[in-house]
Amino acid sequence: MLQRTKFYKAILLLVPAMVLYACTNSNRLPDKVTFTEHIAPIFFKNCTVCHRPGGRSHVELATYLQAKNYAASIAYMVRERQMPPWPADPHYTEFSEQRLLSEREIKMIEKWAADGAPEGPADKMPALPHYASVSSLGEPDMHIPVEPFFLKANGSDRFLLIKVPFELPRDTYASVVEFEAGGQNVVHHVNGDMVKYEFDKKSNVMAGQRVVDMVNDSNIVIAYQKMGLPNDDGTYPVLEKSVVNYLPGVYAQRYPEGIGGFFLPRKGAFLLNDLHYGFTRSQDITDSSFINVYFSKSPPDRLVQEFQLGTVGMSPVEPDLIIQPNTIKKVSSRFKISKDISVLTVNPHMHLLGKSFKAYALKPDGDTIRLISIPRWDFNWQYFYTYKKMIKIPAGSTIVAEGVYDNTKANPNNPFSPPRLVQDNKGSMRATDEMFQFIVSYLPYKEGDENISLEVQAKR
Ligand code: HEC
Structure with a gap:
């Protein structure tokens, strides 16, 4: 995440996005726009996935008081189409689950802020949607902690190889494997593969070092040995590439049943290559990220x-x-x-x-x-x-x-x-x-x- 000052500079210098939605201008706005009646439903659909306790942003917009404090900034951000973040031009191509406000919704938010951000009748307040953990895909079937990693204040970039082993009661399939970045947003990039063991060839998948620093220790073969990746007889198991990837702002993709997905062996490990911790920070922190696995009932018919x-x-x-x-x-x-x-x-x-x-x-x-x-x-x-x-x-x-x-x-x-x-x-x-x-x-x-x-x- 960029530093906040930079973030602001970025907003101020950028040209407003001229994305107008057809026909919505003529829809009259309510005479009195209130939070509970008109604004909360827009936020709960488009904003609170990130702006809530445990969400991607440290700013919460889940209650009236939280939103009221940010009213002016909110009106600015939605008018400039900085929020919700959706950099792709919807007039060029449309995508599934695109997060965009209509011109009417933007006008409504602007009017609400301009009129002093009134609250409205309390009994009209909708319930905050239920959010499962940080994932937008719902409660995962398997939530595996990545080895917590301590980062010193003002440290340089770190590039790590991390093993996240797992053992299951039986072979199965996953529709999605998701990297859930720790709450402090310090993970910049992950490209993860999966090590797939044949059951009899590996006695203990948990043994070995979990984290290797790839700057100090760049010999991959030695790193694999330290991590205990080879089979018991020294041969190597199958490595499936690019099973789990992460970049700033990325959400894991789920396709309809039968498309995409992975075979998950009883014994295996996710191998996060070049897990990159970027940006200097002003205080020491420990990053705790997770791997979320969503099982699927059947093997994929079509591999992506x-x-x-x-x-x-x-x-x-x-x-x-x-x-x-x-x-x-x-x-x-x-x-x-x-x-x-x-x-x-x-x-x-x-x-x-x-x-x-x-x-x-x-x-x-x-x-x-x-x-x-x-x-x-x-x-x-x-x-x-x-x-x-x-x-x-x-x-x-x-x-x-x-x-x-x-x-x-x-x-x-x-x-x-x-x-x-x-x-x-x-x-x-x-x-x-x-x-x-x-x-x-x-x-x-x-x-x-x-x-x-x-x-x-x-x-x-
Ligand atoms: C995909 C995640 C996401 C969504 C969806 C999203 N935001 Fe944000 N928003 C962020 C992040 C990240 C920041 C940067 C500040 C931070 O790091 O917490 C931010 C910043 C902001 C800020 C500036 C806060 C400040 O520091 O003053 C406002 C206001 C805001 N968002 C409003 C909204 C509104 C209103 C919506 C819905 C219409 C929305 N956002 C949707 C992630 C999101």
Whole structure:
């Protein structure tokens, strides 16, 4: 999370998003807008998932008094479309579970704040929705603590390899494996795999060191041995890549039954690669993160696959991602697909110099398929965007991702003042190095995929 002062500077300097919703202007607002009657329902639908005790934000907006204190700031944030955070342009492409206020809802909030934030009749106050832990997916079937990690005040970035072993009564399947970042928001990035043991080959999955610091100790084979990852006979178990990922603002994705998911062996371990603790902090803290596992009744019929454009991906960044100080730089990456695919989810990724991002596919017949546009890049909110319905991209199409970087002092998130040369550093995830990536999750195309809805009701 950026420091708050920077966060404010960012808000003040940014151009208001001109996202207007059709036809809502004419709907008359109530003469008296009150919290209990009109505002609480909007907040409970769009805000309290983060602004509540235990939510992503330290600001709570769950009661009248909490909201009243922030009324002016709330009116500003919703008008500027800074809140709820949804950087993707809804006029370019729409996504499932997109969090956006209508123009009428924004006007209502503005009127409420301007009229002195009245409370309204107490008996009209709706009940706060029930939120299960920090997850938006409901109560997990398995909630496994990640080894708590102590971080000294004002420490440098840490890159850790962490083992999170588990043992189950029987083999089963998971629909989702989610990384739940500890409450202080210090985890910057996680890319997690799963070690899958054959039951007889490993006597004790719990043994071995849980945490290895990859800066001091960068030999991966030695690290694996210290962690006790090999089988009893010294051979290696199967490693399934990218089972659990986390970036700032990311929520785990659940697909409809039968799509995606994982086989979970009786004995296994999640292996969090390069768990990155970023940003200097003013006090010592201990991070306690969790892995949440949601079981599924049946094995997945269709396994989700993934490819990645750009930094350490299938296609190069062009021109090279070397951003001179005091310049704006535009790069792109192009990848031609050889078979028909059905795209489920996309994830654009840049760091602090990111300014805007756009991706689309060029079909062999010259038509364009829109994938995503982020007119105003926001480092804090890098969602995995899932479409409302799968998007078919035919064989022979070229997927194009374009990014613009701002390495001038006008960029309030520029980590250096005065600006310095910043570049892609072999996929280094340090926030002060840059990256340009576009991750596409897809299925091999099947007739009718375009009609399958990906909007899954979270079991709240
Ligand atoms: C996905 C999570 C999320 C959602 C949804 C969300 N917010 Fe926020 N909001 C944040 C975070 C994170 C911050 C930064 C402050 C912090 O770190 O706690 C923030 C900051 C704010 C602030 C500035 C607080 C301050 O420090 O003065 C306001 C006001 C605000 N949000 C209002 C809203 C409103 C109103 C909604 C719904 C219409 C909303 N937010 C939806 C996560 C969220």
